[in-house]
Amino acid sequence: MEVELKLLLAPEDNDRLLKHPLIGGEGRTQRLAARYFDTPDLHLLRHGAGLRVRKVDGEWIQTMKAGGSVQSGLHSRNEWECPIDRSWPRLGKLRKLVGDDAPWRAMLDARDLKERLEPLFLVDVTRQLWDLEVDGSHIEVALDHGHIERHGKRVAINELELELKEGQPASLYAFALHLLEDIPLRISNVNKAQRGYMLVREVGVAPCRAQSLDLPHDASIGDAQLAILGNCLQHIQNNETAVIEGTDPETLHQMRVGVRRLRSALKLFDAVAPCPPGLAEDVQWLGDQLGAARDWDVLVTSTLPRADVSAAGGNALMDLQALVLETSHAKRRLAAEALLSTRYTKLMLTLGSWMLQTAPLLSGSAASFSRQTLQQLHGKMLKRAKRMNDDDPVSAHRTRIAAKRARYALEFFHALYRPKSVRAYLKNLSATQDELGRHNDLVMAARMLQALAREHPQAAGEIQFARGYLLARESAQPADLDAIRGRLHHLRLPHASR
Structure with a gap:
């Protein structure tokens, strides 16, 4: 080898x-x-x-x-x-x-x-x-x-x-x-x-999704940590060149997802192998760099097109669309610069070294560890779902994050559970994420447009129109929090395959 x-x-x-x-x-x-x-x-x-x-x-x-x-x-x-x-x-x-x-x-x-x-x-x-x-x-x-x-x-x-x-x-x-x-x-x-x-x-370069991870049933916690973190790093780095050299929003999205999966994975093992503070800070920095660019991509490609341009009369929002697109490109350039920086290289090298040195120190069964972890994440998700409130957008966002962490964890450990029950659980969590995600996109769009209006007062009229339209749409079509709560309450954790 x-x-x-x-x-x-x-x-x-x-x-x-x-x-x-x-x-x-x-x-x-x-x-x-x-x-x-x-x-x-x-x-x-x-x-x-x-x-x-x-x-x-x-x-x-x-x-x-x-x-x-x-x-x-x-x-x-x-x-x-x-x-x-x-x-x-x-x-x-x-x-x-x-x-x-x-x-x-x-x-x-x-x-x-x-x-x-x-x-x-x-x-x-x-x-x-x-x-x-x-x-x-x-x-x-x-x-x-x-x-x-x-x-x-x-x-x-x-x-x-x-x-x-x-x-x-x-x-x-x-x-x-x-x-x-x-x-x-x-x-x-x-x-x-x-x-x-x-x-x-x-x-050329194309977006790369996360690869499926098949852990053996007799894997140790150390084996699982090394395989899972390695899988997340591969997801991130497979999209590096595409983010640096290309313009496809999906490549940036996949790389950001890779960082989110990495952060979730690090939290999974926090009790047995806590990530060094400096390393965790650099992972957060990378997520922030990609997140800022991705949020503007979503505004350009998904959220802003929901605003009814004709309602403003003529081409009133065309200049706004061009301004948002220009800001999106600038944010992507900043993300590319971050990936070309010494800080990013140091992060990847340090993380790789830490993984190799930490994994051999971890003993115990990955199967037992995964069951305990999934139970904890499931319970936390239900608590957050219970606290969701239509008047508090943050409460819905917290539930979405909890559902995402539970989904990532099961995707990491899926080979240890019965396929049919895994598919049912993941399908439910994905639906929850999507529904709460659309709601969160509109909330984020309103904040971003407000900031854009402060930076470009000459376009304040068009910006405030679009912002008001999207806020009204969010109010008229809110996420059905009661239905989401009920769906999650009846959700059962997957059964172990052995």
Whole structure:
């Protein structure tokens, strides 16, 4: 199993890296040109594998990487590597290396795979290497500078790889945090093969939803904590590039959901593994940065269109819509800047390190822990629902938050419960969230428009019209709090699967 941490840095910072006291000089240099192979229908990619052949010191080396996981930039993948006598893959030798590892052997035994393989893209880099001892761990540090190429199209590469040869994965984070004190770095959750496949498929960045999490029934609390927090980080970081480079509101929404899931997960384990205050503060900061941008996206795409423009006469609200859209774009730029900041990189590295060091200390059954946790969250949700009041919007919002936390918790632990009862519970909580969410969107819109009127007094008339219209609509179509209370009161917690 290969374990490495991937980091991005600007080419102009390469000299600073070479002169850094932790690195110590130029290192040894290699020129690496690797061709990646797959079938026209991307058979290997669809099975989560990548196959390359590259020349190293005059010898052809064949490598297949497959499966594994990525969290906080830490890539853990199965790796099979061997020398071959040509620049084209030798599948027979690869099968021998894989042996009886069933899923990967079945993938390589696909019909006519040998005949269908073709080179898809080239990765051409100059690599500088250092072998370092860090806190008792042996780390290979590699600086790669070059490009990925397919049919004349190129994508630049300038990245730092920290590969754990021997020792503890946490040492990779510790080393990266030391470098971050002097050199701007960003975590990379995408490897070279994935970037090459993006060229092949000619796809950009798209929104990524949370992946389903299947905990084994015998998982410990430590296993659960590491898996759940890792799942949340993956959700967040899978949307990073899209938020930075794109404009799709859904990518920002998914990343914000990822942070909310992370905060809920940290609270779940607070009694057994409290999050350090500084770390919790940075997670809150990230949520605030994304939340400010997302709230304006909702106003633009969902809430403001509910205002009847014709009621104001002519195009009276067109200027307001343009003003809100301009503010939304500005907030998204601020969110992107936050993701490019050293504070964000430090947060992801520190959180990854803390997870790895904390999980082994947690004993006990995840199944028992989940039952107790779900009971507590369910009870808290019912108490808040009982206190909901039509004259107090905050009371409904608190119930919505409680329902959301209960939903996230069950989604984390769903594999430990009977599927039918899980689906029924989640469906009910989702309906509660949606109904109270529409109500909250209108309340938030009124506050945001009020603030906008103070900043842009020249548009106060149009703003106050829209605000009044939305408030009137909220009053005319309030959430049915009694129905929500009744629905939650009759809701039963899912049954354990064993």
